[in-house]
Structure formats: C-alpha cells, structure tokens
Amino acid sequence: MKNRVVRGVAGSFILISLLLAIYVNMNWLWFTAFVGVNLFQSSLTKWCLLETILEKFGITD
Template sequence: MMKNRIVRGIAGSFILISLLLAVYVNLNWLWFTAFVGVNLLQSSITKWCLLDTILEKFGITE
C-alpha cells in the first residue's frame, strides 16, 4: 500500500502547487491542474497509472 500513498501524495501535491501557481503567477497553471485530474480519472477507468510504472522501476512495490 506504500505505492498507493506515494501516488496520492504526489498527485495531491501537484494539484495544490499548480493551484498556488495559478493564483500567484499565471492562471494558465490551471491547465496543469486539469491535466492531473484527467490522468487521475483515466487511471481509475483503465487501472493503469504511469507513476505506478515509474515507481516500480525505482523498486517501490506494494
């Protein structure tokens, strides 16, 4: 379950960071927020996540 926590933590961090960048730098950072959301939706439908694959290559498993 460690891998799932890492994936959720990174996704949540990306969303919060991109929201802060949208507020303080440029509203176009909201496109990154949308990209992360679309990837989360896609992974829930296909049961495949690129970050899962990357973490496995680093030796992080369930």
C-alpha cells in the same frame, strides 16, 4: 506504499499548480486539469504511469 506515494504526488501537484495559478499565471490551471484527467483515466483503465515509474525505482506495495 505505492498507492500512498501516488496519492501524495497527485495531491501535491494539484496544490502546487493551484498556488502557481493564483500567484504566477492562470494558465497553471491547465496542469491541474491534466492531473485530474490522469486520475480519472487511471480509475477507468487501472493503469497509472507514475506507478510504472515507481516500480522501476523499486517502490512496491
């Protein structure tokens, strides 16, 4: 369950920031890059801040 939520949130953030970059300001692409860097970092370290936050809210696997 937790993995699906993390992937859903990351995908939503990327899509929303791309839409904001197209319709509002190109600087929203920095947010897209931030999400991508965090995904890459979590694949290397096996630690994700969102997973920690979800555990505090009681969402587990």
